[in-house]
Amino acid sequence: MLRKMVREFAEQEVAPFVEKMEQGMFPRELLKKMGSLGLMGIPIPTEYDGSGMDFTSYIIAIHELSKVSAAIGVILSVHTSVGTNPILYFGTEEQKKAFVPKLARGEYLGAFCLTEASAGSDAEALKTKAYKEGTDYIINGSKLFITNGGEADVYIVFATIDEKLKTKGITAFIVTKDTPGLVIGKEEKKMGLNGSRTVQLTFDDMRVPETHRLGKEGEGFTIAMANLDVGRIGIAAQALGIAEAAYEQALQYAKNRHQFGKSIISNQGIAFKLADMLTRIEAAKLLVYRTAQLRTKGVKVGKEASMAKLFATKTAMDVSTEAVQIFGGYGYTKDYPVERYFRDAKVTEIYEGTNEIQRIVISKYL
Ligand code: CAA
Numbered sequence: 043m044l045r046k047m048v049r050e051f052a053e054q055e056v057a058p059f060v061e062k063m064e065q066g067m068f069p070r071e072l073l074k075k076m077g078s079l080g081l082m083g084i085p086i087p088t089e090y091d092g093s094g095m096d097f098t099s100y101i102i103a104i105h106e107l108s109k110v111s112a113a114i115g116v117i118l119s120v121h122t123s124v125g126t127n128p129i130l131y132f133g134t135e136e137q138k139k140a141f142v143p144k145l146a147r148g149e150y151l152g153a154f155c156l157t158e159a160s161a162g163s164d165a166e167a168l169k170t171k172a173y174k175e176g177t178d179y180i181i182n183g184s185k186l187f188i189t190n191g192g193e194a195d196v197y198i199v200f201a202t203i204d205e206k207l208k209t210k211g212i213t214a215f216i217v218t219k220d221t222p223g224l225v226i227g228k229e230e231k232k233m234g235l236n237g238s239r240t241v242q243l244t245f246d247d248m249r250v251p252e253t254h255r256l257g258k259e260g261e262g263f264t265i266a267m268a269n270l271d272v273g274r275i276g277i278a279a280q281a282l283g284i285a286e287a288a289y290e291q292a293l294q295y296a297k298n299r300h301q302f303g304k305s306i307i308s309n310q311g312i313a314f315k316l317a318d319m320l321t322r323i324e325a326a327k328l329l330v331y332r333t334a335q336l337r338t339k340g341v342k343v344g345k346e347a348s349m350a351k352l353f354a355t356k357t358a359m360d361v362s363t364e365a366v367q368i369f370g371g372y373g374y375t376k377d378y379p380v381e382r383y384f385r386d387a388k389v390t391e392i393y394e395g396t397n398e399i400q401r402i403v404i405s406k407y408l
Contacts, residue, residue: 052110063237077148091143101334108283112386113237119276125152132257153194155185172201191241212262223248234385278350281358281390288365288383326354345407348400358387
């Protein structure tokens with residue numbers, strides 16, 4: 043039922059906005075509608091105004107939305123997995139009550155601020171500093187590539203209280219958008235995902251009350267990694283949606299396009315490409331949904347999430363590349379959506395840990 047509902051919502055409500063989002067429009071209006079349908083808090087318990095559904099349901103929603111708009115997919119994934127969940131899992135009861143219901147209802151949008159100019163894959167090298175002053179922390183530094191940045195109401199910010207302590211100095215904070223000293227910087231012009239915002243942030247003597255520290259001092263790195271484990275399943279589902287959409291377009295085109303007096307799918311050169319694309323999509327689907335079900339059962343899924351992300355995002359890139367190839371010259375134009383899938387797919391192999399980092403995570407379990 044949820045899949046059908048989200049699919050209809052995506053086709054009827056999201057699809058008309060895709061072109062505007064391609065031109066840079068941020069889909070506030072759609073997010074409001076998603077909030078009223080309960081999509082902004084699918085796996086959040088009802089006691090915090092979420093939909094109280096399981097993790098697999100949340101993955102179904104990202105998968106279906108991403109078939110129509112990968113930008114909506116990432117906005118939802120970042121908002122839920124790494125924008126809301128850290129407060130739900132590591133917050134005090136007061137913090138949960140103050141923030142989670144508004145996030146789950148979609149009144150607030152969440153963002154996750156870990157990456158910095160010189161701390162991307164090497165997340166523990168972050169330089170943003172926090173020091174205590176009375177009952178506040180003063181935070182100085184800057185963040186890069188922040189999805190939902192500028193649009194979000196709540197930012198999970200990672201800073202170090204002592205660089206010498208490495209990961210054990212990293213501390214997480216809940217920062218609201220009106221906090222003095224939070225400066226929204228340059229918006230990145232990206233290859234794809236043009237409907238999602240990606241900005242730089244600066245913290246200029248940003249004062250955050252101690253009551254907004256998330257978890258203990260030094261617990262921030264664990265909070266970041268634990269939530270990225272979950273976030274990566276969301277990105278894998280987003281990639282799966284992109285791959286399926288590209289495949290379906292390519293299949294239709296291959297059946298309808300005639301060259302040399304026959305449809306191009308009647309050439310094995312094209313049919314075999316489609317056979318490989320579908321096989322890989324089905325394999326990715328099994329990995330993504332198996333991981334989602336393990337997570338639903340409460341199993342720790344660090345390795346499985348990385349495997350799902352690694353495989354599904356490579357599938358999205360390869361399938362969308364082949365889709366452009368099947369469309370030929372038309373695939374390189376903006377008259378067909380395959381060039382968008384191709385551009386949107388690329389970043390799934392990069393954010394929430396590059397696919398090289400996913401291999402590091404998987405290797406650690408061997
Ligand atoms: N869950 C809980 N704790 C974890 C953990 C996990 N999955 N992984 C690591 N930790 C803890 C460890 O237990 C360890 O603590 P102890 O010292 O007490 O044992 C500590 O964190 C350090 O762990 P490691 O020594 O394993 O860390 P490492 O430095 O060897 O490896 C890394 C870390 C995997 C490379 C990590 O830096 C990483 O994931 N890098 C990629 C960063 C990333 O994914 N960024 C994404 C940005 S967000 C984003 O992209 C959102 C968006 O816009 C879409």
